[in-house]
Amino acid sequence: MTFPGLDTDADNLAGLAYAVTSPDDERMNAEQLVVDLGGVPVWIAESDRTLYHAALVLGANNLISLTAASMQALSAAGVADPGMVLGPLVRTSLENALRLGDQALTGPVRRADLGTIGSHVAALRERAPELLPGYLQFALVTAHRAKAAALNTAEELDRVVNLLRTEVAEERSGTVE
Known part of the structure; x- marks a missing residue:
């Protein structure tokens, strides 16, 4: 759960999943503590805690x-x-x-709509250039996920990836034409 420091943060505790890592001999006590807080224990191995946290930051x-x-x-x-x-x-x-x-993916990347993606890039470059790197990186993630999930043909999504990679390279090098 996210706690931005509001007076209502504690209202969000009940029903939450709590990541729990404990030695086997303390497992019952750890589980009871989470249940007493109104939560649901989710067991995470010590070796997986960092990946677990990274996943939550992503989300x-x-x-x-x-x-x-x-x-x-x-x-x-x-x-x-x-x-x-x-x-x-x-x-x-x-x-x-x-x-x-x-x-659930929708939009121009899934559809491999290069014209719309190009228009987005141009509009962001002109009106909100600080947002363009994020747009390009997340569009690349979306294209790779769409390809892995077979949401369009590999050839169409490869065209999207190539366009986006070209735009990323141009942004990084400052050679926008």
Whole structure:
């Protein structure tokens, strides 16, 4: 759970999954402590704790950064209340992702719509250049996940990957034409 330091943070404790690592002889005590807190124990081996935490950072902190970046771009496009516009889309996308995994992917990367991706890159480069590197990197992640899940043909998604890699290289070298 995320705890941004609000007075209501403690209200979010009940029903949470708690990562628990303990010696075998303390397992029952650790489990009881979590249950007493109203949580559900999820057993994580000591060797997996760092990966477990990295997974949570990917799912929580990066979601916040992506949402805030999307709101920034919407503001730059003249949207007065970006949260109102973005909220339903993000909530539905999150629910779909939790239920369907990669099958929930939609949009120009999954469709291999190079024209739309190119237009996005151009608009971000012109109006919100600080957001372009993130757009490109996450689009690459999306393309690779879409390819692994066979959401489009490998050839189509390879074209997307090649376009995005070219854009990333141009951004890094500063050779945008």
